[in-house]
Amino acid sequence: MRLSRILMLIGALALPVLPAAAQGKAIGKPAGVGKPTTTVVKGASTTVTKGKSVDAKSGTLVKGNSGEHAKGPKSTSATETTTDTTTEASDSKGRGQLPLGEKIALNDTLKARLDALLAGGTLTYDQATTGWKNQGQLVAAMNAAKNNNLPFGSIYTEMVTNGKSLPDAVAFVKAATPPPTTTATTTTTP
16 A cells, blocks of 8 residues: 555656656756767868757856857867768768759759750850759749740849849840741732
């Protein structure tokens, strides 16, 4: 009887701790303790602990990366990096990290659409895929050029070189492009 009461008391005291422990936030966990993440930056390896940290000298709680608030020299020398880490980082490059030209080359449909827009123009494929903020901006410009019968090279120049937005670039190119002339055929009856 007495043992069961003790177990119930322990169980009742442990219930509030379970949700915090399930999320990885145990009660009594000191500030600044988290999972360290190792990042490879141009051949240098640095370890940064994300989350809250305690400034050792003043004892104040500081938000952000504890690596930013460290009071000593940061070790980012190239001697710490092994060749295995840099090869793994370059081999595991996903589509989101590829240059835009390579990313579009992997999508046959998108590449064919871009090639069709570049036919007869002055831009090469490499030129047409550089300078964009992201793939969506390029695809939007491609669609605008096709839907409005405008040269893709002119849209590219206005958006990438001159920094205009898509609607401004389309309006400018429409105003600068003369409307297509239609020749009226006259038939004479004998």
